[in-house]
Amino acid sequence: xxxxxxxxxxxxxxxxxxxxxxxxxxxxxxxxxxxxxxxxxxxxxx
Numbered sequence: 001x002x003x004x005x006x007x008x009x010x011x012x013x014x015x016x017x018x019x020x021x022x023x024x025x026x027x028x029x030x031x032x033x034x035x036x037x038x039x040x041x042x043x044x045x046x
Contacts, residue, residue, distance in 0.1 A: 001029070002028070002029055002030075002031070002043055002046050003029065003030050003031070004031045004032075004033055004039035004040075004042060004043055005030070005031070005032050005033070005039075006032075006033050006034070006035065006036050006039050007032075007034075008034060009021055009032055009034070010034075028046065031043075
């Protein structure tokens, strides 16, 4: 199962959280996106 989490994560400055988001986006199952269009495109191409 793949999941995309959509939201504005730019306001979070916690290094651990930013690293988690980065590593998640490098994988194949969990993705973080700023807008819904990006999420749909990524999930459609998996």
